[in-house]
Amino acid sequence: MGKSDRPHHADLVYATLNDGTSSAQSAVAASWSRSMSHYGLDPDHAPPPLRLGDSEFKAALSRMELLVRLAQGTLDRLFQAVGDAGCCVLLTDDDGVPLDRRGVAGDDADFEALGLWTGMVWSEQSEGTNGVGTCIAEGRALTIHRDQHFLTRNIGLSCTVAPIWDANGRLMGTLDVSTCRSDLTPGILKLVAAATRDAATRIETQHFREAFRHARILVGPDAGAGPAGLLAVDREDLVIGASRAARLVYGLTDEHLRNPFPASDLVDGETVRPGDGLLAGERAAVRQALSRAKGNVSAAARLLGVSRATMHRKIARLGLGRES
Template identity: 55%
Template sequence: MSASAFARHADRIHAAIEADGAARSALVASWQRSAALYSLDPTERSPPRRLTQSELTEARQRIEPLVRAAQSSLDRLYLAVGGTGCCVLLADRDGVPVERRGAVADDETFREWGLWTGTVWSEKSEGTNGIGTCLAEQRALTIDRDQHFFTRNTLLSCTTAPIYDHEGNLAAALDVSSCRADLTEGFVNLIAIAVGDAVRRIEAENFRLAFPDARIVVAPTAERMPNALLAVDGDDLVIGATRSARLAFGLTPETLARPLPAARLLGGESGYVDDLRQAERAILERALAASGGNVSAAARRLGVSRATLHRKLARFGLRGAD
């Protein structure tokens, strides 16, 4: 890329930053952070910073459960976009890709551009870019070509969405990046939909793995928020909630630290609670039948204490034989 191209891009950024801030877009706000907060220069030509192998190993280990939960979704997403010259990156909350999917034929090109595991794509390091700006603003977005802060990144198109862990905390970002010059707006929109679907699958699978012994309930919400999941234990207490469920029900870490009956939380959805009660009653009846009415044996079968099972039986008017 010519020196004049670097200068033109830098002039455009500085002009946008210096314009009236009242109507400043989110993009220009990110450019402002890049220039003022992080003291970056859009004409910087040095390649992105890369972690050592040991640093990358440590970064991956910090989110290993999420990486495991993401494997099938990463494969599925790459099958959808890989044939069009895109690569898939799973980055940690510091903007470092720790998992990647890409075509072998494109490896040399993507490695040269820094679309590789271990490269630091935080906004502080690379200015406005898909992964870094997604994490900084905690929202799904696309940074396309000359929307990047560094001129050397203006041949990239990056579509990224944040991933939240089982406690509702920002944990990672999922990105699809390409160096192709012929990506249409319509295709970029399709990529954004595919990335959003993959994020929901990753969050749901990670949540299930975090609560392996709980019943996972899809909570009905008026806003139909995706991934509003609750983890309910054997005593029908809510022991976990995804970010969407926390937002929908106003749940806080302090709320979840206290016993919270699922029926009380979902009480406004009477039909749903009735279905839940009927399903639980059927489970109790089957356990009793399989145990010949023996409460102790049924409790062992269900993985709950005898006292807990007695309370559940009493709630439904059921009886067993000791």
């Protein structure tokens, strides 16, 4: 088939990739370039979507059993919010394979035909530019709307996806809300995107708390553009774990966390207002312990699992002695 015979979408892809202007340097164009140059895909000529065999899918599901189990309630709530808009919800692993889904029964046949089903493979390598695969490739939340997809057979889809990071700050999967409706307005898509990001953050938080279920969890300051960071602190107030958001805010790496350090190191020297971030969380915990112990410092220290001397240092540092 010559170029003149290619459908419009393929023309758009080739014209964009041949364009040297800044308009061709968008994130979508970069993904289109990867799809063609790196993966050797053709927008018009692609085999049917890949689907894992039963044994492969069971292995993928087993590997991510904790994620799937923790996500159940969040998937239900997200679907309640977006299902009436003709959307389905997919929870995928880090290979872009949906492990669990929610959808309206009457739409299931259409969604399965489009590949929006468990066991399908939505990596960029397999499907080119698409919500799940491009989210994994770029490590950020995004929406791939209709003809932003690389393959012509996918341009009827609109897919909003957010990454899900594990307790060690590594991408472990994605949360996808997809629809084949053509009448969703930009405003509705923004609401769907916000709901998807919030739901992904809830799953991350559950996973982090489960991974450090024997530790105390401190919530860091609001990062502004994303979720607040979480820190796991042991009985000696040493940081033993940090979520991806906390790692970004405080510049923490695996090497830093290999040797636990005092949580106070992360707020010393910063401008922190009462009521903000980690300091507020620690202050609240100390005040609560003192309240439960009716002001008895030794008893409060036992409640927090720290020494009496450490408790006195906390009271002085947090300015609580003036309140007693």
